[in-house]
Amino acid sequence: MTFTILQSEILPLRKLSLIEYAEIVSSAAKINILIDNRVPAKEISFFIPKYIKPNEYIDSFRSLLNDSNLILLKKPGYYYVTAKKEYLPKLRSYRFQFLNVEDVKFLSNVFPGVKFQYFSKSNVLFYISNKRLSDQIQTICKSVDIPYLSQKVSLTIFTTDLEKLRSDGFLPEKIGFDLSNILTQTQSSLSLNMENLFTFKAALDLLHKQKVIDVLQNPVLHLTDGKKTVFKSVKNLPVLQNTTSIQDNKITTQQSIRYRDIGFQITINPKIKNDITFMDINITSETLDTISDTPTTNKLFYSNTVKLKKGTALLLTGFNLRQENIEKYKVPILADLPYINPLFKSESKTSKNQVLSILIEAID
Numbered sequence: 185m186t187f188t189i190l191q192s193e194i195l196p197l198r199k200l201s202l203i204e205y206a207e208i209v210s211s212a213a214k215i216n217i218l219i220d221n222r223v224p225a226k227e228i229s230f231f232i233p234k235y236i237k238p239n240e241y242i243d244s245f246r247s248l249l250n251d252s253n254l255i256l257l258k259k260p261g262y263y264y265v266t267a268k269k270e271y272l273p274k275l276r277s278y279r280f281q282f283l284n285v286e287d288v289k290f291l292s293n294v295f296p297g298v299k300f301q302y303f304s305k306s307n308v309l310f311y312i313s314n315k316r317l318s319d320q321i322q323t324i325c326k327s328v329d330i331p332y333l334s335q336k337v338s339l340t341i342f343t344t345d346l347e348k349l350r351s352d353g354f355l356p357e358k359i360g361f362d363l364s365n366i367l368t369q370t371q372s373s374l375s376l377n378m379e380n381l382f383t384f385k386a387a388l389d390l391l392h393k394q395k396v397i398d399v400l401q402n403p404v405l406h407l408t409d410g411k412k413t414v415f416k417s418v419k420n421l422p423v424l425q426n427t428t429s430i431q432d433n434k435i436t437t438q439q440s441i442r443y444r445d446i447g448f449q450i451t452i453n454p455k456i457k458n459d460i461t462f463m464d465i466n467i468t469s470e471t472l473d474t475i476s477d478t479p480t481t482n483k484l485f486y487s488n489t490v491k492l493k494k495g496t497a498l499l500l501t502g503f504n505l506r507q508e509n510i511e512k513y514k515v516p517i518l519a520d521l522p523y524i525n526p527l528f529k530s531e532s533k534t535s536k537n538q539v540l541s542i543l544i545e546a547i548d
Contacts, residue, residue: 220266418447501541
């Protein structure tokens with residue numbers, strides 16, 4: 185076997201920027217060369233053989249430009265360097281139909297060389313890019329600009345008087361459910377299908393008429409996939425506040441009224457997959473522990489992830505609430521007299537032992 189070795193002279197190369205090489209070609213061909221100001225001429229460079237025949241400069245220049253997605257156009261009396269049409273940057277836009285422009289700010293990370301401008305009022309995304317990048321941006325925008333998945337749910341928020349529930353003798357066979365057992369469990373949940381839900385709601389209606397339960401709120405919420413929904417039911421209650429100050433060795437106390445929100449709040453962050461809704465639920469309930477001029481409160485917090493399927497319901501219960509009511513009675517003037525004042529004033533205490541429950545029903 186024989187081998188033939190071909191040996192050629194390796195031509196020395198030099199690196200020149202587009203502007204530098206355009207100047208050389210312009211001088212050699214004796215013709216003016218203009219460069220489009222949209223072309224980043226200082227950032228583009230070529231490796232040029234050290235020796236080129238004068239009649240080959242234009243062809244060599246055109247070939248190198250083509251490799252950089254640029255073209256050399258011959259005009260009357262000059263040559264013009266510009267980008268191919270699909271590589272020319274210009275102002276472009278995309279108007280979102282369903283998605284909010286705030287949700288696509290990740291595009292700045294995907295295309296770091298593209299400048300984006302978001303206009304929330306018109307829900308339009310503006311950007312400057314060439315056609316090739318624009319096609320990629322438009323494809324991504326269209327793929328994410330789809331209607332949000334949603335699910336309507338009905339909430340029945342109620343409290344149950346445990347003492348009345350037990351004393352009035354509501355038996356499981358009378359209402360179909362052993363509510364005493366269900367409601368006294370600590371932070372329990374019960375999944376209900378359509379048949380059980382009908383029976384359970386009938387039981388709630390019966391207990392509501394008997395004043396065993398008190399329905400606080402019955403809102404219908406429209407949940408949107410990935411969007412937080414908050415429902416509040418609060419009362420703005422006055423609270424007596426004493427302020428003590430010392431000045432010139434004198435102690436003075438001033439009374440003022442401040443207001444605070446007392447009540448219930450539920451926050452739901454849903455993830456909707458076909459006919460199943462996964463819900464991150466946070467529940468906060470603050471009730472008065474004692475009713476007086478300076479009341480104390482009982483605050484309850486619950487956080488969990490639950491699953492709700494269309495056509496079913498979920499009962500969250502076992503949130504114990506205890507409230508004491510202190511009522512004071514006194515006869516004006518006489519109740520302030522020393523020694524005999526106990527005869528003309530009295531104080532009574534009543535307490536309520538309740539359970540807070542939330543029935544969450546998926547609505548088609």
